[in-house]
């Protein structure tokens with residue numbers, strides 16, 4: 001059951017996704033395939049925009065890797081059609097093999113050549129790419145991935161995260177038209193994942209190469225994806241922008257860890273109290289100054305580049321993502337004063353979903369138009385008289401804001 005504001009300020013939760021037909025075919029990756037295996041059928045017919053990061057998301061065994069392999073041409077599904085923009089990769093008897101599709105492939109386990117050092121691994125595909133087609137070169141890829149100090153090392157001396165960065169670099173140096181990543185983080189521990197994520201998030205933005213990435217981890221999708229392809233039992237259930245996927249209470253992304261909001265904003269410098277501003281006036285949050293935001297690392301972060309704020313050599317400020325668990329957000333009718341929680345935002349309730357027994361998900365619109373989800377009890381909804389259209393205060397512990 002849900003209660004909704006009569007005039008929602010943004011796209012409703014069930015709005016159609018980034019409608020493929022509004023994009024020219026030359027900017028789409030389209031796949032139509034029927035692949036039969038014993039006990040499993042992949043049956044897909046979809047068109048994906050060739051921009052940013054597209055996540056294939058779903059439970060283990062739903063067919064994410066199978067779809068990726070059809071796109072790559074690693075599996076030749078009879079009768080399948082695969083088109084990359086204006087290029088036809090598979091149609092009828094026409095079939096372009098993987099090495100002619102100009103795809104950068106990175107799998108869960110790195111696939112580096114153990115007898116070559118880091119530099120030669122990086123240059124392996126580069127040297128085989130015709131000079132006229134080389135768009136990315138060693139130094140820029142090394143700088144982007146922060147692997148300059150590793151160039152002289154042998155592969156067996158690298159950590160898992162370093163190997164995965166070199167694998168990404170090697171794939172990028174073939175100047176691919178498309179990167180296909182199959183759970184590139186799942187073999188890594190949490191600390192190493194945090195080390196790699198910022199690099200992944202910069203790939204599509206800075207290298208200008210669209211990425212299709214398999215993942216079954218909601219936090220990876222929330223940090224990296226621009227759109228999500230939800231798969232179930234060999235089929236595509238829906239394709240949504242990340243924003244749309246996070247705006248519905250029944251999002252599969254919320255199935256395990258609960259609802260989350262992903263906010264985008266510009267982080268400010270660390271302030272005097274160990275806190276750091278994030279986002280514009282009116283929707284400003286204060287974060288603990290330590291820690292790394294989603295998509296951030298020492299040289300900057302993901303997405304939209306902003307011009308430097310002055311003539312010094314300050315790195316450009318970039319939009320960063322912040323992940324906030326809905327259960328870490330409380331609501332109050334008045335702005336509390338004597339309270340340790342630093343973040344009090346005036347928000348407007350847009351929708352209340354009583355999606356799960358004993359829990360209510362309150363979708364709140366912030367002053368900058370972004371959606372903030374709060375999970376409270378139905379008892380609190382009744383006691384406070386919460387309703388769509390009402391202005392309330394969202395209270396967020398600053399410690400809950402780290403990505």
Ligand SMILES: Nc1ncnc2c1ncn2[C@@H]1O[C@H](COP(=O)(O)OP(=O)(O)OP(=O)(O)O)[C@@H](O)[C@H]1O
Pocket residue numbers: 037038039040058059060061062063064065066067214216
């Ligand atoms: N080479 C193969 N031969 C036969 N069946 C296969 C083969 N590869 C995968 N399958 C089956 O196809 C189905 C889909 O597998 P797929 O690897 O595409 O799923 P997935 O969503 O990527 O799963 P996971 O998240 O566990 O990697 C599964 O039932 C799997 O057992």
